[in-house]
């Protein structure tokens with residue numbers, strides 16, 4: 594699995610999650626904190642969404658330059674009162690379905706890591 598396949602797989606997984614009612618956004622904001630706050634606000638406004646999966650610009654920049662040197666960290670969360678681990682499982686399964694090489698320990702407090710190559 595090369596970097597291009599990893600990148601294409603993440604893109605396809607995000608598209609698949611959107612079809613399943615999850616808000617999926619790459620480069621949501623500058624860092625993890627700002628992105629989490631933004632996606633939380635968006636979930637409040639879009640009550641039909643189950644949850645959110647997202648990346649932030651710093652992690653994307655490291656994933657993209659130099660190609661393959663660093664992992665991409667993907668965050669996820671449920672709407673208030675929802676099951677964050679279930680959103681994590683949906684994300685992990687969507688990535689695996691695309692053949693993306695990734696790691697997750699199943700802990701809802703841990704990001705899913707898409708391996709660089």
Ligand SMILES: [Zn+2]
Pocket residue numbers: 622623624625626627628
């Ligand atoms: Zn920030």
